[in-house]
Amino acid sequence: MGHQEYSSEFKNQVVQFIIGRCVGGVPPRGTLKEAQLKFTISRQTCTRWWNAVKKQQQRGTSVQLVQPLECGSGFRLFKNNRKDGLIIPHTSANKLLRLRFTVESLEFDRILNKIRFMNMHNTIHIDEKWFYMTKGTQRFYLAPGEQEPHRTCKNKKFISKIMFMCAVCRPLFGVHGEVLFDGKIGIFPFTKQVAAKRSSKNRQAGTMEKKPIESITTNVVRECLINKILPAIIAKWPDGATKVLKIQQDNARPHIKDNDSAFREVAQQSGFSISIVQQPPNSPDTNVNDLGWFRAIQSLQTQTACNNVDDLVNAVEKSFHELQPETLDNVFLSLQGCYMEIMKVHGQNRYKLPHMGKAHLRRTNQLPLNLEVPVELVMEAVAYLRDQGSNHGLESISQALGL
Template structure:
């Protein structure tokens, strides 16, 4: 039946369960992402050049099963670990922004703010066969609290933003978008707000709607991409894992990074069509083909009728 086309193979991941308030918040968020100058007749989404997306992800040193290619005469590679259910891993905070290009297609801003591993550097107390006492070792931070997140945001993320952000836009508002994980600090956190105003920067922290990983470019495709690159290298220590993830982040193509932002536009367009739900399949807009033809858009358009219907539906849901 599959060969005849009567059935097809379908792969579907689990989606977050949405309550009515989640749908309202998602719909309002997507409508606010429309460029107000284009509404109501020709709505297009904001280009999102002023947004930085942050999120955390666990990166494992290796996988339980690895597929690789070898010569027919090569011996089978032996991979060992003490307990395959406890593979060493590290949580890393990643912060990308949308890359920018000039009229000739040359990249003027790579958008790679940085990868920040949650680790500490401590001196070993005892000697072993691998190193003498006093050797500085990298250890993962096992408990990620609000204090840890606040310190990383102020001492690492904000510092990187001020160092790498285009100078011509340094005085304009910059939004750092995060999800609603419990360790994340509030947008009005006093210490963060004070640090965000240094050097005449205007950096604001915003939270995406709850249960909406599809509204963050990291969960939408960036994390999977850099993890796939990281798995191509071999890591045996914490230092090698951190270096491998950072190398994958830096080597990731800015062209592909730009496409993920267009995928975010397409995702918001579908959310508007289904009035805040997540029961949709992300459409293929052939970004690679459009880029080769020189017709890749900066902003995706949204149907004006869908926007009007969504506004009506939003009012009805809010009244209910």
């Protein structure tokens, strides 16, 4: 039987699971056995990976296991003084580029003359979107003699709608392609319960009804983050994965800042350290929700006829949960492609969304985990930023990259 090769993401998921069980830096008895059973790996492989991690901890370097360049019996640990490879710490990569995108989600893994994005598993993308009860104009394909569907609405210019807050992160897949974590934190409607003022054929006066919240204020957003999104993250986050997370949001006025005291109190519970980072202004292509995830949800939601608020909420939530994790993972690859296109045009928006035929590549097992970035492109972006006077943090990154 040939030697089994494992991805960097899988190796680091295993060691993070062990680290999460450690007490005083030492895993309790039976932890390695638990890890090998949970991830279906051999005892020798699990021990070898953990020994490598202990050596990294002793040197004081960041814990990171990296896939070897060629097939072999293990993995390569990259050091800062090695010329043949480099892992850029996340804290340094944050300062690489100040173009139209935030670099919190940009992590690079350099091997020889290639630079590639790392997995982006520690960033949760949140965004809001209005979902409508129906469309003003909708196309139907009818059989000969079939009557056109009857639709009514009080005013076609003011169709009922609800705003939803969606939170997603990149899915996790096992070594054989099995879904370990679907990345879908949740989609939450901005609604409220209101007592009916008058009786009707549908309900009596005083009956509690679900109504949309039409004015989305800072307090409403804070309540959604603290009472819905953060508990969902803590409840759904996979065992062994890093608990140092970032929530990326856009610059809408009602959004809270990372220094919000109420948010910080909840975001530091259960061993988690969750912070908020801002999406660059006027840059929808740097958020996976805007980039294609909302479109995928809406394409399913519009197939359901909705007559009231409850119908619309159920249709959106059902569409959200029916989408496959592979669809979400594809959008994250598109996000990496957009980052590259933004670098090519020096932070402008005069580019076309990249297409790479992800569905075909996934069917043929040729889809890369992360896209490769030409070294020349990074060098050009760094040089451009220097010319613009944006030198903060560039020197250390250039040295780390060997540019």
